[in-house]
Amino acid sequence: MKIKKGDTVQVLAGKDRGKQGRVIDALPRDGRVIVENLNLVKRHRKPTPIRDSSRMGGMQMTPGGIFDKPSPIDISNVMLVCPTCKQATRVGIHVKEIKGETLRVRYCKRCNEEVDR
Incomplete structure (x- = not known):
């Protein structure tokens, strides 16, 4: 795979076509990359108690709600942006x-x- 973590890429196809972003994670086995703030999907999360929180006071909770999360893009749909040109x-x-x-x-x-x- 010719794209690595930390590279700047441009999206060629899909809802984010033409946008540029930095590669957060490369998944060579799947032939996919995760690009920062692109191809976002919504995930609903329940509030859950934090394990091993300090024993003093009440239970602490992680907040719930709807969160945006970047999802993988196929490697054929992104192209490397040259750092010089x-x-x-x-x-x-x-x-x-x-x-x-x-x-x-x-x-x-x-x-x-x-x-x-």
Whole structure:
């Protein structure tokens, strides 16, 4: 998977098409990523008591209500935004040998600058 946690991506399809956000979590086994503040879904949560709260006073409760939660987006529906040219771009991989070790380095196919520094 060519997109990693912390990358800035642009959404290509769906209700958030055209928006950009930072990747919170990458799920390579599922081929999905979770992008900050995009593809939000509503979750209803009951108020529940907090375990092991201090014994003094009454029970403490976590608040209930309706919360927004980002849900995963398929990797095919996002595109990496290059940090140098600030445009959504395809990603290529250069294989470099440094001190006898091979490193895979991602690069922007628009400006040929390395994404990983």
